[in-house]
Amino acid sequence: HRRERNIASQVRNRLPQRMLDLLKEAGELGTDMGWEVYAVGGFVRDILLGRPNLDLDLVVEGDGIAFARRFAAKLGGRVKAHSKFKTAVVILDDGQRVDVATARLEYYEYPAALPTVELSSIKMDLYRRDFTVNALALRINPGRYGQLVDFFGAERDIRNKTIRVLHSLSFVEDPTRILRAIRFERRFDFQIGGQTMRLIKNALSLKLFSKLSGTRVMHELQLIMNEEDPLACLLRMQELGIMEAIHPLLSLDKERVQILTELVKVHNWYKLLYLEPPVVPWKLYLLGMTMGIKRDQIDQVTGRLHFTRREERDFFQLRDQIGEALMKLMGWKEGRSRLSRLYKILHPLPVEGILFLMARSRKEYIRRNISQYLARLQYVEIEVNGKDLKNIGIEPGPIYAIILDKLMTAKIDGRAETRHEQLNLAKKLNKELSARFEEESGD
Ligand code: CTP
Structure with missing residues (x-):
């Protein structure tokens, strides 16, 4: 015994x-x-x-x-x-x-x-x-x-500090274990053992990876993105040719390594501050992994990873939104542009998109202002609601949304901080807007 x-x-x-x-x-x-x-x-x-x-x-x-x-x-x-x-x-x-x-x-x-x-x-x-x-x-x-x-x-x-399989058919039975080996190796700062590494290379040369379903690959990628240092795993995957094995478009070039490095930093900063809402790591890192892939090719990647229609639509939309926001951000100058403009650029984006923009910007003041947005601006609320507008005699209608939006803008830019100031501004806006509305309908 x-x-x-x-x-x-x-x-x-x-x-x-x-x-x-x-x-x-x-x-x-x-x-x-x-x-x-x-x-x-x-x-x-x-x-x-x-x-x-x-x-x-x-x-x-x-x-x-x-x-x-x-x-x-x-x-x-x-x-x-x-x-x-x-x-x-x-x-x-x-x-x-x-x-x-x-x-x-x-x-x-x-x-x-x-x-x-x-x-x-x-x-x-x-x-x-x-x-x-x-x-x-x-x-x-x-x-x-x-x-x-x-x-x-x-x-x-x-x-x-060794990662070792129990028998030589382990990766043949389950090729996702190749990604698990890398994940544990990087997480614990271990080394994949010599024989185990030979078995991995053998499995890769047998193209066992291409037989893996997109769902399983994606699941393992998600687990990797949830690690403390996902980039270390991705680099190891690149080194072993696994990125290409998943899809040739996913090969990590210098530019992608650079953005992923920034993404890890920004993500860690965000986690450290316990900011809300929580980040979905794979959404963040997949943006970096697919940077530079053209619109007409990106569906090859999401197809390989077996995205559902909906996931695909959301991911494409996020990429488009980011592209648009990047353009607008180029025109935003600290001191000269209004904070409310930054708010309007960032507000429609999910947090993963905002963090990506932060990682992407080379200008220090853009990063600093985005971090301001995440730490403070995104939570700004006005002291006035629709009921208040009704109470001060404004006729309910589409004008409410316009007024409330303008009050928000004014508050962010420091032009109407208190409830009192906001109510006054609402009255003023109501007059102006109704006058303009009458003018237009009178034409
Ligand atoms: N397992 C396996 N092959 C896989 C997945 C899992 O042999 N493809 C086994 C492993 O022995 C593992 C157990 O199932 O210990 C539970 O899997 P999981 O919860 O994924 O692993 P953990 O070791 O708990 O990993 P983590 O620390 O990441 O949760």
Whole structure:
């Protein structure tokens, strides 16, 4: 019997009490039901790496769905079961999610070439996974709590900072793992191991990537964009020829690397200030990745990435809006142009578009004013509404929208800061506009 290192003290030190309670409850329930229960995957990897990770994945050597139901009943929560895969998600009342999988006998048949006899089901479950660092399990049943199950040398690979597959068909079975390898390598500052790198190159030369569906590629790209340093991953992809493999138009040239570098900076600045609304990283970075692609070619990329009609329309529209805004921004001069003009240029854009403009501008004062817009201007509200206009005797109609818009402009430019000033301005505008309106209809 293999020796298993006990890491209970690390577990205790690195996880919040709530998570420790969940592990204990899950382990006790497992024993009650007569099954071994393990925490697995990224959760265990991140305990060893000392990185907080509250995505708990459990594997039950028994009936995962039955376990999940009892677990939810015991702790308070609901269950979404997938009977086809014998998995379940438990959503506890405080919002914590726990994924539960079943290590089951059927796993013995997969992959086909394996000697099947002496493998425990947890070993088979772990063997199906992508990399050694993700193929760790932690026992949580009472009596064995905290024992680390490491069949494949994951601890050694973590010590040596290596990303390594478990078997040579790993990338053939699932080419998205190539992108996962890069993502983990860059995230943890690890190195893809020598043999694993040969297998990646082999998979690429077999053009396995071109067989991947756009949806799956896009999903992996999104995960990459959610990383702390997406550019590091994209550069590594470029180096290995993966950008071209996805689509030749996506090859990273100097100009794109430059804009992506700026995008990362601007995005980090934005995250640091906790500004609203939240950024959808892929929308931001895809703008940089597709910079310079002409209108009549861009649909090749969105087609390859399997965008829906709607996603495609939104993305094209965003690119067009940005182009328009860039033109207008060129004419905007600090001190000479009104702030309200900047507001009108930026206001129709989603935050990803605004951040892209910030990254794109070389002029320092444009960047500074865009940041002003994000930090302050975008939240400006006037002190007057339609009801107020009615109360001061303005006849309801299309004129309301015009007046309210002009009040906003005046407030942004500092010409009507208070409610009093705004009401006065509204009256004045009403007179002018109605006079003009009568003049026009009188013609
Ligand atoms: N997995 C895999 N092959 C894939 C995707 C996932 O083998 N193409 C396995 C990995 O072993 C992983 C587990 O499924 O540990 C869960 O996947 P996921 O939640 O994506 O991975 P994490 O390791 O938790 O990654 P992250 O830290 O990015 O959440």
